[in-house]
Amino acid sequence: MAEKEIPERQGMSLFEATGVTKRFGGLTAVNNVDFHVEEGEIVGLIGPNGAGKTTFFNVISGFMRPNDGDVRFDGKTILGRTPNQICKSGMTRTFQIVKPFPEMTVTDNVLVGAFCRHSRAAAARRKAEEVIDLVGLGAQALKLGSELTVAGRKRVELAKALATEPRLILLDEVMAGLTPTEVSGMIEVLARLRDRGLTMVIVEHVMQVIMNLSDRVYVLHHGVRIAEGSPAEVTSDPAVMEAYLGAGFGVEAAP
Amino acid sequence: MSLRIHPVYAVGLILLLALPLVAYSDGMKAVMPSGLAGSSLMHIFILIFFFAFMGQAWNIIGGFAGQLSIGHAAFFGVGAYVSSILYIHLGISPWLGMIAATGFAALVGAGLGMVSFHYGIKGPFFTLVTVAFTEIVRLILLHWEFVGAANGLLLPYEAEPTFWQFQFTGKEPYYYIALAMMLGSILLVSWIARSRFGYYLHAIRQDEDAAEAVGVPTKRAKIQAIALSAGLAGAGGTFYAQYTQYIVPDDLVIGRISVEILLGAVIGGAGTVMGPIIGAFILIPVGEASRLVFESGGAGGSLTTILQSDAGLGEKFALYLQYLGAGGGGGLAIILYGVILMMVVLVMPGGVLPWLRRKFRSARA
Amino acid sequence: MADVYLQAVLSGLMIGGVYALVAVGLTLIFGVMDIINFAHGEFLMFGMYAAVFGSILLGIDPYISALICLPVFFAIGWATHAGLIRHVVGKGHAIQILLTLGLSLTMQALAQFLFSADFQSLNLSYSAATFDLSGARVSYPRLAAFLISMALCAGLWVFLQRTDTGKALRACAEEHEGSLAVGIDLDRMYKIAFGLGIACVAVAGVVMTPFFYVAPVVGPGFTLVAFVVVVLGGLGNIPGAVFGGLVIGVIESLAALLMPAPSLKHLAVYVLFVLVLLFRPQGLFGRA
Numbered sequence: 001m002a003e004k005e006i007p008e009r010q011g012m013s014l015f016e017a018t019g020v021t022k023r024f025g026g027l028t029a030v031n032n033v034d035f036h037v038e039e040g041e042i043v044g045l046i047g048p049n050g051a052g053k054t055t056f057f058n059v060i061s062g063f064m065r066p067n068d069g070d071v072r073f074d075g076k077t078i079l080g081r082t083p084n085q086i087c088k089s090g091m092t093r094t095f096q097i098v099k100p101f102p103e104m105t106v107t108d109n110v111l112v113g114a115f116c117r118h119s120r121a122a123a124a125r126r127k128a129e130e131v132i133d134l135v136g137l138g139a140q141a142l143k144l145g146s147e148l149t150v151a152g153r154k155r156v157e158l159a160k161a162l163a164t165e166p167r168l169i170l171l172d173e174v175m176a177g178l179t180p181t182e183v184s185g186m187i188e189v190l191a192r193l194r195d196r197g198l199t200m201v202i203v204e205h206v207m208q209v210i211m212n213l214s215d216r217v218y219v220l221h222h223g224v225r226i227a228e229g230s231p232a233e234v235t236s237d238p239a240v241m242e243a244y245l246g247a248g249f250g251v252e253a254a255p
Numbered sequence: 256m257s258l259r260i261h262p263v264y265a266v267g268l269i270l271l272l273a274l275p276l277v278a279y280s281d282g283m284k285a286v287m288p289s290g291l292a293g294s295s296l297m298h299i300f301i302l303i304f305f306f307a308f309m310g311q312a313w314n315i316i317g318g319f320a321g322q323l324s325i326g327h328a329a330f331f332g333v334g335a336y337v338s339s340i341l342y343i344h345l346g347i348s349p350w351l352g353m354i355a356a357t358g359f360a361a362l363v364g365a366g367l368g369m370v371s372f373h374y375g376i377k378g379p380f381f382t383l384v385t386v387a388f389t390e391i392v393r394l395i396l397l398h399w400e401f402v403g404a405a406n407g408l409l410l411p412y413e414a415e416p417t418f419w420q421f422q423f424t425g426k427e428p429y430y431y432i433a434l435a436m437m438l439g440s441i442l443l444v445s446w447i448a449r450s451r452f453g454y455y456l457h458a459i460r461q462d463e464d465a466a467e468a469v470g471v472p473t474k475r476a477k478i479q480a481i482a483l484s485a486g487l488a489g490a491g492g493t494f495y496a497q498y499t500q501y502i503v504p505d506d507l508v509i510g511r512i513s514v515e516i517l518l519g520a521v522i523g524g525a526g527t528v529m530g531p532i533i534g535a536f537i538l539i540p541v542g543e544a545s546r547l548v549f550e551s552g553g554a555g556g557s558l559t560t561i562l563q564s565d566a567g568l569g570e571k572f573a574l575y576l577q578y579l580g581a582g583g584g585g586g587l588a589i590i591l592y593g594v595i596l597m598m599v600v601l602v603m604p605g606g607v608l609p610w611l612r613r614k615f616r617s618a619r620a
Numbered sequence: 621m622a623d624v625y626l627q628a629v630l631s632g633l634m635i636g637g638v639y640a641l642v643a644v645g646l647t648l649i650f651g652v653m654d655i656i657n658f659a660h661g662e663f664l665m666f667g668m669y670a671a672v673f674g675s676i677l678l679g680i681d682p683y684i685s686a687l688i689c690l691p692v693f694f695a696i697g698w699a700t701h702a703g704l705i706r707h708v709v710g711k712g713h714a715i716q717i718l719l720t721l722g723l724s725l726t727m728q729a730l731a732q733f734l735f736s737a738d739f740q741s742l743n744l745s746y747s748a749a750t751f752d753l754s755g756a757r758v759s760y761p762r763l764a765a766f767l768i769s770m771a772l773c774a775g776l777w778v779f780l781q782r783t784d785t786g787k788a789l790r791a792c793a794e795e796h797e798g799s800l801a802v803g804i805d806l807d808r809m810y811k812i813a814f815g816l817g818i819a820c821v822a823v824a825g826v827v828m829t830p831f832f833y834v835a836p837v838v839g840p841g842f843t844l845v846a847f848v849v850v851v852l853g854g855l856g857n858i859p860g861a862v863f864g865g866l867v868i869g870v871i872e873s874l875a876a877l878l879m880p881a882p883s884l885k886h887l888a889v890y891v892l893f894v895l896v897l898l899f900r901p902q903g904l905f906g907r908a
Contacts, residue, residue, distance in 0.1 A: 063468075087470035099465035101458055112458045115451045116470030124451070164470050323714050325721070374898040379656045379713045383847055384897055387890040390844065394887045398880070509840045514725060521718060558736040562676060571677070584736030586729035586836075593726030600719045601707050 321460025334489025364485020636869020651856025697818025
């Protein structure tokens with residue numbers, strides 16, 4: 001895949017987090033992190049376990065309040081707003097531990113999200129069906145949330161969020177628990193979404209996804225941002241290698 | 256708005272509409288067990304319609320939104336008292352009083368909802384708040400002279416009542432009014448079930464965080480649900496006051512009407528449209544039948560006389576057995592209700608209706 | 621004037637001790653099994669009936685009945701869990717509430733069937749006996765109820781802290797899966813916890829019979845007070861329940877003095893309850 005030029009920051013970013021800090025008692029989980037996303041980008045967020053990715057993600061998606069810093073979507077701060085208000089303004093997230101509505105069919109699950117933009121059931125249903133096709137769940141439309149496989153649940157999770165017609169979607173380890181084939185399938189879906197102009201932030205462990213899809217990548221370690229750049233830049237960064245592999249590996253000079 | 260009515264329900268409706276025409280006939284008296292024709296039969300159906308309506312009201316917040324309220328007696332009581340006060344003191348027709356009762360009860364429900372949901376009270380804590388709230392309302396009514404305190408309110412008996420006084424000499428008008436209320440509640444809830452509001456409530460019940468994340472205004476929806484639910488319960492309160500001509504704080508005691516309201520909905524199927532209806536049609540006849548069979552009431556003498564008699568222990572025990580056999584202190588119907596509730600919770604937690612639907616689906620597959 | 625208040629505080633403390641015992645049972649059940657028991661007060665009610673009829677029919681003194689009821693109601697609690705509660709463990713609070721609500725309804729109606737709705741009370745030789753404590757009159761039966769309740773609470777506390785079974789119970793309360801891993805028989809622990817909780821609440825009822833009336837409908841009032849105490853003291857927190865019980869007892873007693881009518885004292889407690897749920901749901905001792 002050809003290297004995509006990193007877009008210049010022109011004026012206001014679609015999404016901007018500045019100086020985000022989150023403490024739990026004596027522990028600083030996220031320490032003064034800056035982060036921005038431009039329209040149409042796919043931004044990856046990686047880091048070893050315990051790096052503070054999940055906490056940072058919860059803060060930037062509006063599910064946790066930071067102790068310091070600001071988070072702005074479309075120029076307006078999201079702090080203090082409820083998740084449903086944030087969703088209405090155009091930013092939606094998925095959950096890593098997927099939460100399909102267990103007693104509803106796939107269609108109804110997605111319908112709940114579609115109602116965000118369409119108050120009448122008929123229009124919402126049309127939107128839901130469109131989204132279900134987009135993520136490839138057409139065959140399972142009538143299955144109950146509790147009856148789906150992990151891969152199916154991940155797709156429903158994505159579909160629900162997409163149905164809210166967000167400008168920015170935050171994906172929390174959407175590949176976790178999927179087989180390599182399923183991962184490829186999901187990458188295809190995300191690529192299709194990117195082609196339709198959807199801006200995405202992806203938290204991931206699976207490097208294949210990050211390399212294939214991201215335009216830019218942020219790396220967190222111990223709550224601090226240690227690298228930012230294209231996937232190629234970041235994966236050859238000594239600091240990043242040291243973070244993942246431990247001290248002693250990062251000293252290798254680049255050929 | 257297209258409405259598909261299952262043929263079973265359509266037939267049932269026709270039978271119900273026609274029932275008063277035959278209830279008093281000799282044919283009915285011959286067919287029904289003793290004492291169960293005519294006025295008593297009408298009374299049973301009025302109770303069924305009333306509890307179906309109340310169960311449906313509860314269903315909106317308890318079934319659809321999944322917020323278990325054991326405090327609906329408070330809304331019921333508020334409604335009953337409001338319309339009765341307006342009639343007794345201001346001569347306002349109970350029909351208008353019912354509208355006022357609905358509005359007032361809805362406000363009370365909204366208030367309770369706003370306070371509870373704003374502070375994030377959920378699950379069993381919300382249930383406890385509704386219990387405490389009902390007790391608070393009951394205690395206030397019990398000590399408030401203006402509303403009759405412990406004696407409650409007795410609605411004045413009119414010798415020649417007019418329609419506007421919402422009092423009737425026969426049972427038929429009450430029957431059709433209750434039936435209309437039940438049908439109205441079915442229409443309302445079935446509309447809700449297919450609307451965005453209904454889907455939002457279902458989502459809230461199944462996973463409130465996930466719902467919030469996809470744009471569901473959970474706090475607002477819950478408040479709307481409890482306001483609507485409370486308002487309907489208030490209307491039911493007015494009907495009850497007009498039918499029994501009496502409302503007393505004792506009606507709000509936890510464990511009686513408060514529980515009986517949700518009993519039908521839970522047993523029939525909370526969160527479904529017809530669940531509360533089916534639940535009422537199961538429970539009320541069971542309760543009334545058991546009362547008829549077991550409670551000849553007092554035939555065994557009072558327990559106190561047995562206890563205080565000079566007889567020896569063995570003789571007392573024999574007398575006691577007789578006492579039990581004659582129905583004891585009563586309450587057998589409620590024992591049945593409790594047992595049925597427990598059985599349903601253990602065996603078919605979603606209620607009878609979903610359980611039946613699953614059986615039919617697997618039978619057809 | 622101060623005498624009246626001293627009187628109120630003293631009698632509030634004494635009934636508070638009983639509330640503590642009732643609440644301790646409830647909080648133990650919740651702490652260990654995460655079960656909300658809406659039928660708690662009904663077991664208290666049956667304990668009372670056992671004592672009342674034991675006294676009227678067989679001449680057994682309530683304090684002797686208390687000794688008998690401890691193991692008997694432990695067994696009843698054990699059996700109730702094994703037969704009923706076990707099926708809804710871990711199935712979500714709504715189902716537990718509905719099941720225990722059904723149980724409460726059944727027990728209330730059963731009591732009405734068996735014992736009639738009439739109020740029963742014991743009029744023993746010592747029912748009205750009092751002594752003087754710096755101007756306040758202290759009732760012997762209430763003092764006895766307080767002392768027995770506190771003794772039981774203390775005994776339970778020692779049991780939980782010092783014995784193996786007790787420690788196992790605390791392990792269950794803190795970490796369900798972890799305790800499974802260490803080989804603790806979870807089901808057996810639950811039966812024990814439920815049995816203990818029911819034994820406590822039944823004895824609380826028994827020791828009240830010298831000065832309190834019994835009727836099938838007294839259960840829910842005690843259940844509600846128990847919940848108030850448990851929330852105030854913190855779910856699963858036994859010392860918290862003891863403290864909360866005493867506090868609620870005193871508040872209720874003072875409210876009886878200060879409110880327009882003594883029977884409105886419950887109003888004060890329920891309003892306090894709602895306020896605690898709104899503003900400090902973790903109770904006096906929990907962390908937000």
